[in-house]
Amino acid sequence: MNELQEGPLFKFSEWPKGQIPLLAAGVYTVWRGDVFLYAGMSGRGRKQEHLVAEPGQSQKPLGLRTRLKAHASGRRSGDRFNIHVCDRFVIPALTPEQQVDIGLGRLSLDQLTKTYVHEHLGYRYLICRDGKEAGRVERAVRGGALQAGSPYLNPQSAQAVRR
Structure with a gap:
């Protein structure tokens, strides 16, 4: 889990960067410099056998890659991360013009x-x-399992951590 705080940091401006498999369940953390802003996961409900590419078949990306691509797009519709970023950082900085x-x-927002x-x-x-493992890791990270503590934008509530 340490790689979510100490691993390579990939800039959204360089998307796609890194070797995210086409099919992958996983957890991600988002950072503004040293500030831990957000933790998320992708692959909920996916079993290990759903995350294996068939040889010779072209595969549509599924899971972690598509989630991070959506965040990189900036589109707010259906994307809680982009809504949080817009509400907490973009809107407060808007000029009257x-x-x-x-x-x-x-x-456009x-x-x-x-x-x-x-x-x-x-x-x-x-x-x-x-997806089951990804969900467990995400809950732990949002609950403060990293040395950085809980994410600024979406900390896990104490009640949800006990589940």
Whole structure:
């Protein structure tokens, strides 16, 4: 689990970077410099046999790669990470002129979120054997298992950690 804090940090601005398999359940952490912002997982409900590519078949990416790609896109629709980033970092920094431009449709919050993610954030990841393991690791990380403590944007509630 240490690689989620000490492993290589990949910048969203260099997406796709790293060797994330096409099919993978896993956990990731997002950082702004040394600040631990967010922990997430992908592959919920996936068993190990669902994460094996058949020889000779082209595979659509599934799991960790698609989740991190969605975060790199900046699109807020259906993406809690991008909603958190927009709400906590982008919106508070908007100028009155930008607010007007958003209201007139000349400026997009999704584009501003993507710019913020690419300019300021990086990620680390851990491949897990299946979705069940990824879920356990994510809960532990969100609950403070890393030396960095709990993530700023989505800490695990004490009640959820006991489950």
